[in-house]
Amino acid sequence: FNDTATTEIYTRSLVGSVRCVQETGVHGDWIYILMDSFALVIHGGAGVIGKGEFTPEMDKLYKQELEAALKAGYEVLIKGGTSLDAVEASVRSLEDCPLFNAGKGAVFTAEGKNELDASIMEGHTLRAGSVAGVTTIKNPISAARAVMEKSEHVMLVGKGAEEFSKKVGLVQVDPAYFYTEARYKGYLKVKEDEESKVAKCGTVGAVALDKFCNIAAATSTGGMTFKKYGRVGDTPIIGAGTYANKLCGISCTGHGEYFIRASVAHDIASIMEYKKVSLEEAAKEVVHKKLVALGGEGGIIAVDKAGNISLEFNSEGMYRGFVKSDGKFHTSIFKEEQHFIIMISLILLPVSYTHLMLQTSDL
């Protein structure tokens, strides 16, 4: 093109199809393009958070914990680590935090026990790992990762999964470890009256895109309060609660049964790939149309290979947050705080971006 303005727009759209573009500019004969080199999104559960019951103190506390979880994954990505390491780190942080229904702070089954599920998936290889119905593993997401990397299998359940986890040297705990006063009170309430309004579900999860353009997704949960009969939700089901391929990665939270029936995570990936629409469109179609039509409450977080992110939910709130190459942490809980997806950063950080320099005459 004869003018730099048109060239800049053209180049930006070219690059933008491959990577999220933060900023472009012209410097003499040169056009520079500032790309997002990575992205991380997390969630701490959707649904059953009544805005009326949420105090400013709680707001501060939860956002702090979400930021800490973001930080855990961010530190991995900024140092050039893999998306798999990042999502595991963020989810571990949320599992260890007693506020969320995963790991410590997990809800109780009808028998007054904790039974945990988790799954993880590596997009560019389609490798996946999952555990369900485990009771003595401190960080189920790490066990899921071990299944993926150190076994020939994808899914292990119950005592067998616990044995495997022990065999590969992961931290085991006494079942009492997961106990928190808040969750136990919730359990007693439901025990008394099964119709009582108690946070029944809840899950944690993370999706990430790393500097290698690889995507990973991870989800972990204590399941449903007062669950019976070895009930398993969508969290350990690859394709339902977690999915990742070369194009995108998704982690879900909500009323698990609906997410299984609608194969939500895989459906979002399929719609994006086969209908050739954006991640945002695909996520909205599934969460706001298909799930709502089916009657399923919940939400998702997702990232695509260009660094676009999506945080969609059809419930009142979803604990969530994200961070990109600029290092700005964003956390939200309720609907109005939803941030826009494309971010334009005016702060240049020396380590986190890639310059793509093209000479206008070459174009």
Added chain:
Amino acid sequence: RRVHGIIKTQMESIALAIHGGAGVITQAKFTPEMDKIYKNELELALKAGYEILIKGGSAMNAVEASVRYLEDCPLFNAGKGAVFSAEGENELDASIMEGHTLRAGAIAAVTTIKNPITTARAVMEKSEHVMLIGQGAEEFSKKMGLEQVDPSYYYTEERYQEFLEAKKEDEKKGKKFGTVGAVALDKFGHIAAATSTGGMTNKKFGRVGGVPIIGAGTYANSLCGISCTGHGEFFIRAAVAHDIAAIMEYKKVSLDEAAKEVIHKKMIELGGEGGIIAVDNTGNISLVLNTEGMYRGFVKGDGKYYTSIFKDKQHNSI
């Protein structure tokens, strides 16, 4: 055939397809007697489902009936005749799905339920859940009044020998899989899919394959229904059953094209052996495999039973 729902034949537009497992069947070892025996059993399984469909029964009832027959038959790796885990026990999985409502039910790692597919259906119809595992699933099954058996019920000499061999060789020989399944289209235009298995020979650590995973081993919606068999891990990673349904719907191609893309292209690239049976809402049937053989059969409104085992006799895209 590629135009959905416009052409209606004079025959009843019902369809039923079943499978008894893919992979690990070598034509060389298959005697004419075995051929006859297996095909006979496949026909009887087809009959069980067909009798329901032709009388105006539901696809759900048909697939359950066919799968129950295959579970009760000791030849197939589901129910009686299930393979043994590393501890010399039988742990069974099953799932079922009703296409027009997207209702689904699944159980995994159960040891005392005579017909796992029926319990999977009970989970779908009599609980608020979709998936139950282990002892909890067994408790639920008992509570529903379904038939319980002693764990030794599933034993067959053949499978036990396989287990002893596998224990000796461990990783060296090919893993033994096997599954049964059925998909059907009824007079109401409704689709159902069902799958049941004993899992993998010498499996350890509570390994669960693709069979009880909705979207992996089983899926059904208003457009089509799929049941899979093969190396389960690959079917989970590729979400095979749902992928076929998604490709058909979103790329607007035929059932057979979608099935072939997944089984002959994607699965082969990934390294996954196995096959699928599928039916769509106009009665097209697809039986696609990338292994040497897959026990399979189908029947349509005309009542003619077709059964096959190996690739050369394949009837597909009917």
